Amino acid sequence: MPIWKRNLIVCWFGMFVTGVGMSQIAPVLPLYIKELGIDNAALIAQLSGFAFGITYIVSAIFSPVWGHAADKYGRKPMLLRASLGMAVVIFSMGFAQNVYVLIGLRLLQGIITGYGTACTTLIATQTDNEHAGWALGTLSTANIAGSLLGPMIGGYIGENLGFQNVFFITGALMLIAFVTTALFVKESFIRKDKKTPRIKEIWRSVPDKNLTMTLFMTFFVLTLSLYTVEPIITVYITQLSPDASHIALLAGMAFSASGLANIIAAPRLGRLSDRIGAEKVMLVALVVAGFIFIPQAFVQAPWQLIGLRFILGLAVAGLTPSVNILVKKITPDALTGRVFGLNMSAGYLGVFGGSVLGGQIAAWFGIRYVFFITGALLLINAVWVYFKVYKKLNLSVENAPNQLASYKK
Template sequence: MPIWKRNLLVCWFGLFVAGIGMSQIAPVLPLYIQHLGVHNSSSIAQLSGIAFGVTYIISAIFSPIWGHIADKYGRKPMILRASLGMALVIGCMGFAPNVYVLIGLRLLQGAITGYSTACTALIATQTDKEHAGYALGTLSTGNIAGSLLGPIIGGLIEENLGFQPVFFITGALLLIAFILTALFVKESYVRQNKKADNLKKIWESVPEKNLTIILLVTFFVLTLGLYSIEPIVTVYVTQLTKGTAHVALLAGLAFSASGLANIIAAPRLGKLSDKIGAHKVIIFALVVAGIIYIPQAFVKNPWQLIGLRFLLGLAMAGLNPSVNTLVKKITPDSLTGGVFGFTMSAGYLGVFGGSVIGGQVAGHLGIQYVFFITSTLLLINAIWVYFKVYRVICLKEKSPI
């Protein structure tokens, strides 16, 4: 097996588990906080929001920093650091004596992030150009699938085994990812001895700043769109079922449908981007995703919602790998980790922003408006990408627009 494929398999498993580790606490968090001694419903809601959101906010801050360190010392050491650190921290959450220790551990989890950044930079720099889109497309399914399936997995573990095993099992899986990385991941890397630059100097060294900013915003918008339904999916399914049984199961299916579709489509669309160009896949996927959001506001039953969420996942699957492929194309290898760190920060902010905006819009305007606003954002982003990315790249390639 080629080295890049072996690296890809190990990193995919690690990203899948890391995605679970970041998101599995969502369905059990209020119950766990109550288990830790907080019984006031208002306090539980407030503390749950803080405990869930703090990890993503801190991750957004630290991701570029760890990405820059990966550029200087190598991506494999950063993968090992992050996987071992997350294994220990998430495992310790099962022993939290009170909610404040739990929040502190969630904050620490965000601070030791960098796993996704290092894995993406490793695959981007160690994979040949002909297979870059396919490799990055396959890699993207790991984190997305883990993030989307994490709440369901966490809920199932809690229901059958209790609160603490949620954290112990996730920590054990991350420890396995650490061991697999140590044994099987190979990196051809020459350590840089020059003095490390700060993030501001790294950004000043980026050759295509305008295009990079557009790609970062695009990554933020697509992640925001993917997670905007997270806080409202159960409520929406409850409305659609009119109080019938199996609401939790149908809500779980609606939530995970896009993740399943992403797993199926991302490698294929990544391979397609290798053939026809990532900029073409991005513009097509943005338009299709923006359109698919609209009928979700008018569904009459949960199965229609599940079907549309699956179609949405197929479209969104083309965005993540294509954005990463373009980032790789316009970024020197010496800056790849730092720039992918900024990309991951945009993604973490999108997860947090999507969860917050989805809940706020649904509460003030109604659930249907979550889909309308998300669709509008994606279509506006598509127009921006068309004029600032698609046309520019087509002109550079001297291709007909």
């Protein structure tokens, strides 16, 4: 088996567990905070939002830092640092004596994270252009599926085994990811730049700044759109279902439907990107995803919502791989980790922004408007991608084949 394939398998598992670890706390957080001694409902909601969001905000700040470290010291050391650090921190959350210790550990989790950035950089730099789309598409399923399945997994463990065991089991899985990374990930890293450049120098070295910023913004809008439904999905299911006894299960299925579809479709769409171009797959996926959000506002039963979210997952599966492929193609190898770190920061900000935006839209206008506004955001982003990415890349290939023609290979 080629080294890059073996690394891909190990990274997939690690990123999936990381995604679960980052998101599994969502359904059990209010209940765990109540168990830690907070009885006021309004205060529980406030502390839950703060504890959930702080990890992503801090991750957005530190992701470029760890991306820079990956370029400087190698990707495998960053994988080992992140997986072991998260194993210890998440496991420790099960021993939290009060809510403030829990929040502090969530903040520390945000500082330590960087596994996904290092994995994406490792696979992007080791995989040849012929297989890059498939490899990055497969890798993208791990984080997205972990993030979407995490709430369901956390809710199930919390309900059946206790809230503390959510953290103990996730920490143990991260420890397994650390061991498998140490044993099976192989990297031949040669440090090319001994001098640490400043941020301005790094940005000056990026060949196409406008295209890079467009990709960052697209990834931000993508993650923002995926997470606008996080705060309202359970409430929406409650409105749609007359049977209150299965709300948790139905909400978990609604979350998981997109994750399952993503696992199925992302490798295939990644391979399609290798053949026809990632910018084409990205554009079509944005349009389809934008339109699929709209009918979710008109569903009359939970099964209709679950079905539409499955279709949404099929479309969204083409977006993250396409962004990663294009970032890889336009970024010099020496800057790959730092640029992917910045891209990951955009994603973390999108997660936090989506969670806040969805809750605010639902509070001010009603739950159904969350789907209207999210769909509109994706369609607006599709128009922007058409002019800033699709037309630009195709025009560049026609007029200056030596600059970006390698992307088409």
